[in-house]
Amino acid sequence: MKATMADAARLLRERDFITILCHRKPDGDTLGSGFALYHALRQRGKTCRVRCADGFPALYGFLADGYAPEEFEEQTVVAVDIASLSLLGALREEYEGRVDLTVDHHRSNECFAKENWVDGDAAAVAEMIWDLARELEAEITPQIAICIYTGIVTDTGCFRYSNTTPNSLRIAARLIEEGLDTQPIIRAMFESKSPRRMAFESQVLSGIRYYGGGRCAVISTDQALQEEFQLDDYDLEGISALPRQIVGVLVGVTIRQADGECRVSLRTNPPVDASAICAVFGGGGHLRAAGCTIPGTVEEAERVLVAEIERHLPGDP
């Protein structure tokens, strides 16, 4: 059932013993939203906890400051920033059919909960939690401010992405006005590359290939390189944004070879449709960011992919 913010607030006021679920491979928005909601509900005297199939990565440890998990028999389940049941990861079996409330901003949300508050215009779920916390008459404490700001900057790329709205900026303005020190958050989220990651980035960039008169740039890694640098998914996702940042590049391609296949990430600038290219290989995504999987070596995947990309480049460079 579709729900509004008022419905969500009513449900949370009435209920207690609440588990807040964050999505697998958690990011700053799902965790920031989860912990902000946790603190707001605790102010209302509720017993609650935050759960995520993949735990809380060290990078986001500051979001869990002041969090003391409790054991209790849960009576209410809230999913934040979770568009589909598959994003519950290992918790799916435990919670399928048992989610009472969804708070999410993905238009594709599958509405798997009993009540589903989905606002596709919100750049981050944290913006919805800001509204909800105020509706619940929670005080925006310093820790709640940290959590909400982190959620917003995560999903807007620190106000760079096109999803950034006047509301995103105005909430940030309010948080700074109330005394939030944004700098530790900015450093943690955007200026904290590991020395390994820095060395890896340098090596990957040194092997960049250009096609289509410089309008397509390809970088790649293979399993040996990933193992040499002991990189995790977060590191690998971070490099996908690099090729598109080069002047003149309309299609930035990142190929990650592992287990006999290549995972391809595409980022495009107008007018190239990333999802249309990936669809040819059975993948999909958004207009400016999409992905697909192609069997074979990096060289093989690159050859078929570049041939397809060149068909999508505009006639006059």
Add this chain to the structure above:
Amino acid sequence: MKATMADAARLLRERDFITILCHRKPDGDTLGSGFALYHALRQRGKTCRVRCADGFPALYGFLADGYAPEEFEEQTVVAVDIASLSLLGALREEYEGRVDLTVDHHRSNECFAKENWVDGDAAAVAEMIWDLARELEAEITPQIAICIYTGIVTDTGCFRYSNTTPNSLRIAARLIEEGLDTQPIIRAMFESKSPRRMAFESQVLSGIRYYGGGRCAVISTDQALQEEFQLDDYDLEGISALPRQIVGVLVGVTIRQADGECRVSLRTNPPVDASAICAVFGGGGHLRAAGCTIPGTVEEAERVLVAEIERHLPGDP
């Protein structure tokens, strides 16, 4: 003489045939402010033009859209984002003693104009021009919006730096609300590295050195490398931010060797004072960003510099 926004607006209302001066080695704030003011004054029926000792770099060409320079006998001179006469560059001789109005946000402004409106709390001069344009009852046209947004994102690092204020964010919110498409500006300002620059960055990062248990990171370039990659000052300044982005690094050092000496750029994280370190070598700057010049080779400069830096690292890593 110190002036207020009202003084600035009065002066501009009364006067005509106005030259707007931008600082040498222009950036997005001086040019964005200059061109925004130009368009606002044109709406008031004034004859005006924008001048800069170093011209208008191609990177900022979009700020000059709709600008048609006119020849006229100037009666009024306005300096935007210019803290001292030396920043007039080659135009200094022509304009020294002839500047009627300063609009600036540097607390260090030397107040060399007849009337000086200096607001040290403004993150960007473009924020002051926003207020001034409205005071002059100018319509915020799409081109003025582009100029003001560019000025703000330039000086706040797209809302990342600690100088970002609620006012910076709220002006951006208003501009987006009025229909500004921020994406071409973001791409031009933050996601437009040349292929040369990308290759250079990769090579410089591959030679990074760590000291003080990973708390100091040093990168360097010499004249041969700069010539090989045909880099300009903009490219070289861009790499200075990289070492400090590494986890655990408190002092990021960039050494640029040329003509028998080394230009050193220091960026620090709390608690290290960058200007205190550079002062030892006759340089200076701010708490978190400072510079100095050390004679000799990269190796020689690095040795004395690192010895000094290690004295400034906190006792317990």
